[in-house]
Each structure stands twice: as C-alpha cells, then as structure tokens.
Amino acid sequence: MKHKKEGFGAPAYLFFILVTGITCVLCVCIGSVTIPIADTLLVIWNTIWNLPIPEGIAHSIIVSVRIPRAICVALVGASLALCGAAMQGLLRNPLADGSTLGVSSGAALGACIAITFGITIPWLPRGGAMFMAILFAFISLILVLSLAYNIDFSLSTNTIILIGVIFTMFMNSIIALVITFAGEKIRHIMFWTLGSLSGTNYTDAMLLTVSLVICGAILLSHARELNAFAIGEQNARHVGVNVGRIKIIIMVCVSILIGVSVSIGGTIAFVGLVIPHMTRMIVGPNHKRLLVTSLFFGAVFLMLADLVSRILLSPLELPIGVVTSFVGSIVFVYIFTKARRVQ
Amino acid sequence: MSVLDVRDVSVSYGSLSIIESISFSVEEYEWVMIVGPNGSGKSTTIHAITRGAPYTGTVCFEGRDISTYTSTDLAKQIGVLMQDHMVGYSFTVEEVVRLGRYAYSKGLFSAFSDEDEEKVRYALELTGMYAARDQSVLTLSGGELQRTFLAQLFAQDPKLLVLDEPTNHLDLVYQKQIFELIRDWIMRTGRCVISVVHDLSLAKYYGTRVLLLHKGKVVALGSPHEVLTKEYLNDIYMMDVYGWMNVMLSQWKD
Numbered sequence: 317m318k319h320k321k322e323g324f325g326a327p328a329y330l331f332f333i334l335v336t337g338i339t340c341v342l343c344v345c346i347g348s349v350t351i352p353i354a355d356t357l358l359v360i361w362n363t364i365w366n367l368p369i370p371e372g373i374a375h376s377i378i379v380s381v382r383i384p385r386a387i388c389v390a391l392v393g394a395s396l397a398l399c400g401a402a403m404q405g406l407l408r409n410p411l412a413d414g415s416t417l418g419v420s421s422g423a424a425l426g427a428c429i430a431i432t433f434g435i436t437i438p439w440l441p442r443g444g445a446m447f448m449a450i451l452f453a454f455i456s457l458i459l460v461l462s463l464a465y466n467i468d469f470s471l472s473t474n475t476i477i478l479i480g481v482i483f484t485m486f487m488n489s490i491i492a493l494v495i496t497f498a499g500e501k502i503r504h505i506m507f508w509t510l511g512s513l514s515g516t517n518y519t520d521a522m523l524l525t526v527s528l529v530i531c532g533a534i535l536l537s538h539a540r541e542l543n544a545f546a547i548g549e550q551n552a553r554h555v556g557v558n559v560g561r562i563k564i565i566i567m568v569c570v571s572i573l574i575g576v577s578v579s580i581g582g583t584i585a586f587v588g589l590v591i592p593h594m595t596r597m598i599v600g601p602n603h604k605r606l607l608v609t610s611l612f613f614g615a616v617f618l619m620l621a622d623l624v625s626r627i628l629l630s631p632l633e634l635p636i637g638v639v640t641s642f643v644g645s646i647v648f649v650y651i652f653t654k655a656r657r658v659q
Numbered sequence: 660m661s662v663l664d665v666r667d668v669s670v671s672y673g674s675l676s677i678i679e680s681i682s683f684s685v686e687e688y689e690w691v692m693i694v695g696p697n698g699s700g701k702s703t704t705i706h707a708i709t710r711g712a713p714y715t716g717t718v719c720f721e722g723r724d725i726s727t728y729t730s731t732d733l734a735k736q737i738g739v740l741m742q743d744h745m746v747g748y749s750f751t752v753e754e755v756v757r758l759g760r761y762a763y764s765k766g767l768f769s770a771f772s773d774e775d776e777e778k779v780r781y782a783l784e785l786t787g788m789y790a791a792r793d794q795s796v797l798t799l800s801g802g803e804l805q806r807t808f809l810a811q812l813f814a815q816d817p818k819l820l821v822l823d824e825p826t827n828h829l830d831l832v833y834q835k836q837i838f839e840l841i842r843d844w845i846m847r848t849g850r851c852v853i854s855v856v857h858d859l860s861l862a863k864y865y866g867t868r869v870l871l872l873h874k875g876k877v878v879a880l881g882s883p884h885e886v887l888t889k890e891y892l893n894d895i896y897m898m899d900v901y902g903w904m905n906v907m908l909s910q911w912k913d
Contacts, residue, residue, distance in 0.1 A: 322754075408747035544758055546747050551808070554709070554741075555815060556734025556762030601748030 322604040323539075332612040336390065339616045343386040343623050348631045349374060380517075388516035389622045389636070390615035391524035392581045393591075394532075395573040397614020400588020401595070401607050402535050405542035406566050407461075408549070409476055410596075410651055413588035414453075414574045415644075417476070418483030420585065422456025423449040423571075423578035425487050425494070428505050432498045442579060446523070450575030456483065457567050473655050511582035511637025513622060520580045527576040531569040532611065538566060539603040546601060584618070584637045586644020591617055593651055660722050661686055662819055662851050663708065668716035670703050677703045678875040680716065685819065687849040690842070692856055692866035692883075696896055700875040701855040705823050708853070709739050720819070734762035738817035742824045744808055749795035752788050752807050753779070759814030782813035786840060802833035809837060813844065820844070822854035838865055859900070863887050871895070 345356045351374055359378045362369050369375045400413040414420040426448035429435070437443030460483050468475040498505050541562045544552035553559045577584070591614045592606065599605040618640070625634040661684035670677045678700035685691050693701045706712035710725060710733070718725045720736055728736070746755070759782065760775045783789040786806045791799070796807060805825065812820065820841065826834040842865060845852055856862050862869055862883065869886040871878040873895045879886040892900040 322757075408745070410747070540758075540761060540764065543750070543754065544761060547750060547755055547758060548745055548747075550711075550741060551744065551758075551811075553711070553730070554734065554739040555758050555811070556731040558730040596748065601750050602754055 322602055324605060324608060329608075332609070336612050336615050339619045340386050340390060343389070343619045344378060344382045346623060347377075347382065347626055349377060351378065384518050384521050385513060385516050385622070386619060387521045388524060388580065389513050389618050391521065391528055392513060392577045392584065393587055393614040393616070393618025393621075394611045395524065395528050395577045395614075396584065396587040397591035397595075397610040397617070398528075398532055398535060398588075398607060399570045399573050400614075401592035401603070401610040402538075402542060402566055402570055403588070404592050405546040405603055405606075406563065407476065408546050409473055410593055410655060411473055411477055411589065411648070413586070413592075414570070415484075415583065415585035415587075416589060416648075417457070417460050417480040418487055419453050419456045419460070419571070419574055420578055420583040421484045421487035421491070423453040423575045424583050425491050426450070426452025426575070427579045428491050428494045428498075431501055431505055432494050442519075446576060446579040449579040450572050453575040453578070454568065454571035456487070457571055459483070461567075473652070477652075510635040511584040511640070512635045513581045513584075514633065516580060523576060524580060527572055531573050534565065534569050536607050538562060539607055542566070542603040542607070543601075546603070582635075582637065585641045586648065587614055587618055587640050589651075590640075590644050590647045593647065662721060662849075663853070664717075664719040664722075665704075665708060666717045666719075668704070668707050668714050668718060670700075670707050670712050670714045676875060678707070678872075681872075681875075681877055683870050683877070683880055685851050685853060687851055688845055689867045690845055690852045690854070690865055692854060692862035692869045693872060694856060694859060694862050694869060694887075695872035695878075698874075699872040701872055702823055703875075704872070705739075705821055705853070705855055709737060709821055731762040734815060734817070736817055737819045737821060738812045738815045739821045740805075740808055740812050740823070740825050742827045744804055746796050746804075749797045751793050752796060752799070752810075753783065753792040755796055755807050756782055756788070756792075756810045756814050759811035759816075762815065778814050778816060782810040785813055786810040787836075802829045802836075805829060805833065805837065809840065818850060820850070820852040820854075822852065824855050824857060827857070834861075841865075859887060859892070860904070 341353065341356060341360075344360070345351050345353050356378060359369060359375055360383070361367075363379055396414060403412040403414070403417070404410055406412075414423075427445040429452075430445040430448040435444040435448060437447060440446075460479055463483075464475055464479050467479070495502060495505055541552070541557050544555060544557045545562075549559060592610045595606055595609045595613050599609050618636070621639040621643070622636050625636045625639045628634060663685040665684065666682050667680040668682070669679050681700075681704055683691070693704060695701055703712060707714040708718050708725070720728070720733075725733060725737075756779050757771070757775075760771070760778065763772075763775060780789070783792055786809050788803070788806055788810050791803065796804060799807065809825075822841070825841075826837050829837070838861065841852060841854075844850055866883050868881060869883050870880050871886050871891060878895060879891055889901050
C-alpha cells in the first residue's frame, strides 16, 4: 500500500505564498494615494537591496506606512486564524475562537490595565501591555474552559457560546471601569476595543513574527493531537494522547498569539472563526492541512479586510474590526444554524 | 503473572462510594465479562482500570502499576472501545483508524512507517470498512461507526481490550459481527478482553469468566456456569431471570 500523505506538498505551499504575496503587494499599492504596481515593486526591491530610489515615487508612504502595516495585518490575520483553528479542534467545536470565547476581550482588559496604571517593561516599548495581554488571555482561557467543563463536560456548542458571551460582557464592563481611571490616556485605550492596525511599525511586525514563528511551529507540530481532540477527547486519551499536557501547550500558544495580536491590533473579532470554517470546507478537517491553510488564508483575509476598511469611505478610514465583525457575524449565524440542524 | 491485576480498587465521589474494594485479574486468552444491574459500578470499574477516574487501590499491568506508564506506553498495552462516539468534524474512516497508530509515532512530524500502513489496512479489512475508508464518519450508521472505532482499536493493537457496552444500540447483525471479531482477536497470541455487557446471554456465550457486581461490590467471580446461576441472578436482579429467559427463548422454537 502506498504511503498516503496527509499534509501538503511543495506546489500547495508555493500557491499559498504566491497568493499571500500578491495580496500584500495589492495592499501596498491601493489606498488614498494609489501607486502603480511597477513603482511599488521597484521601491520594495530597491529597499531590500539598499539601492537608490528613483525620484517622484511616494517612497515614504510605501516604506514607512504601507509595508509595515500590510505585514502586521498579514501576521495578525495568520495568528488569529491559526488560534481559531487550534481552539476549534481542541474543543471539538466549530464556533470556538478567541473572540467568541471572550479571550480577546480578556487580553484587551490586560492591555488596558497596563496602560492605565502605567505597567511597563523597561527595555521593551509596549512590553507591559503585551505581557499583560498574554497573561490575561491565558487566565481568561482557563476561566472560560473550567467554567464550561463544570457546567457541561461534553462542551456542547450552546454552553461554550453562552459562557463566551457572558464572559465578553463581563470583561467589557471591567474595561469600561478601567477607562474611567484612564484620564487623558483614554484615546489611546479606545482603539483596543475597536481593533485597528493603522500606525503599526516594524517593531510590531518583528514581535508578531517572533511569536508566530515560535507558537505557530509548536501548534503545527501538534496537528495529530488536534485531530485526536477533534475526533473526541476520551478517544484521544485512549489512543495515547497526554490530554492534560497537550491542552496546556495549546492553550499557552493560543494565549501568546492572541495576547500579542491584541496588544498590537486590538480586538479584531471573528477572523479566527470565519477562516478555519471556510478552510475546513475546502481542505477537510485534518489539521495537517487545516492549520497551514488557515494560516495563509487568515493573512489574505485580513489584508483584504484592511484594504476594504481603507478604501470604502476613502479618505475616511473604518476600524478593521468593523469589517471583520460584519462578515463574521453573518458567517457565525450560518455556522450556528447548520450546527443546530446537525444536532 | 496475570496480564491485568486489580487489587482493592475503590472509587468514590465525595462521600458517595461508587465501587468498593474490587479485586480480579485477567489472564491471557481470557474474556472477562462484567455484569450486574444498572448502577452496580460496571462502567466505573472500567474507568478506573483505564485511568479515566481517580481510584484507590492498585491496578497492575504485567506486574507494573498503571500509574507509572506514560500515556503512549499504556495505549500500546490497553485499548478502549466506548459505546458512544461524538466526532465533531467530517473526518474520513481512514483518518480515524490511523489515529490508532498515534502511540507508535516517533519524531516531531511523525511519518507513517510501513508497519503502520500495514496495520491500518489490516484493521480496515478485518472490520469490513476498507471499501468505505474515504467516507466521512458523519455519514456512517451506528454500526459502521462502531466498526470504525473497532478498526482504530485493532490498528492500536493493544494486549488488553476494554469494552464498555460496545454493542449497546446496534442491531443483531452488527452485534454478532463485533463479538465474533473480538473473539477471533483474542485468539491471537496472548490477547485478552474485559467488557461490560447487559445481555446475560452474550456474557454466558462469549465470556470465559464473569464478574458479577451489585451495589459496587463483587458478588461472584468465576466461569459463566459458576456465576450466572439461578440463585445469584434471582437474588441480584430481584426477578426470576431463568424463568424469563426461558419464556423468551421458547418464542423461537420452530
């Protein structure tokens, strides 16, 4: 019997990278000032190789505004989609995601507390907010899940969603409370609750890259365990999965990715819900394919959402969270009704 | 040395005692049937010996306490088939069966070895699921789903099989099929089975030994003839079990 490959071959990866790259270039070209593709590519190429830039091209817009923003958007999209796919596998529930479980709101609360009360890490700009976001994401995840397990061990869709909604409201009420202490920092905080990636820079991109490379690699290497969880937690234990340890590893990775993403881009809802679901319809539920595909599709989806948020009311700009929530809510209702019909 | 040795195992939730100092052992080529009325602690006993419930006492597999095994090492020795499966997504039959080889995987991205592929194919063929291997498990009937998980168990290839009412809501054809498959499996070198059953006829026909439980305690342990007697059964089920069985069987005279 020939060996069956469960993962993807090189052509698929090439395709993913190509699509992501093209989307990225589009995002850099289009905006309040549209720059021809040839000029954009020339600037990118020359900047990478440190060559002189020809006169007359809006060089600074491309290099210091659009490129870092496009990269950050792509990385946040990839991180959130990967988290969603991992959570949905772990909890055997297609509606689980950082935003539906309230983990994103928890992370936002952590970041708000850090800013309001001036918690910082000496040599790392934004380090305090990031650390608190990760910590609060992890605590939220533990709280939500232990509550869910206590109420209903089989973790039915209804239980998870209900607890997630209630937890999100709880977190938002505390955020509102913290904001009253914020004083003049209030404008700075408001953006966390809406979600926006305007004004991101190369430091942000660097931090996102590091967290995605490390946590992403760990999550991808646990594809088999996630398959086992998606088939059933009891069954996972019986085939030899160290259920407790794997759960912790995945939850820590998810918390870090969500914490970093939220501390940079705020709560961008539904990316982790919509992308894994659509991906599953295309490549099937096997996590060896699902995780990688979600990663790339998440990047592409969020870049397109960012593009829409920039050009829809140009020169005005919508928060990106508004665009993802608009799409996400519709998909959420669709998945929910479908899941109910199956039950 | 016994394959499995259960000594004074008790399980309690808070002050509520579910099972109390249960002891028995399982030898090679044996099929131990655990029987008893509802609430007698059959499933709890099974949970305890598969590390699914906290217990006091000792459970040893081949002389070694099961709490000292790693998850993967234990999975190579003890396999479990439950009565219900709630698969969340449309995995294929083969993907579910391949998971049975999880305990044998090596390395970070764990490539499948030739032996793994062979075991999976053999398990699919043995259970008659080979033709349906690319089908989604969400489209299977209850019997086919149970056979899929039985195939996963055969691919896992443990020494001891633990079954929790494996044919509870399956029709007669599947019930017979699964019991025959398991009996053939025992005949392979040194395998053994523990199963919880409600149907006393199945226990009598397939069991090599029977463990009779009542209110969390062992009432009797021995061959089906010694344990499934009029006295024991009438006492525990509080009805004339033999009389009832005879009435049922008399319906089938030609």
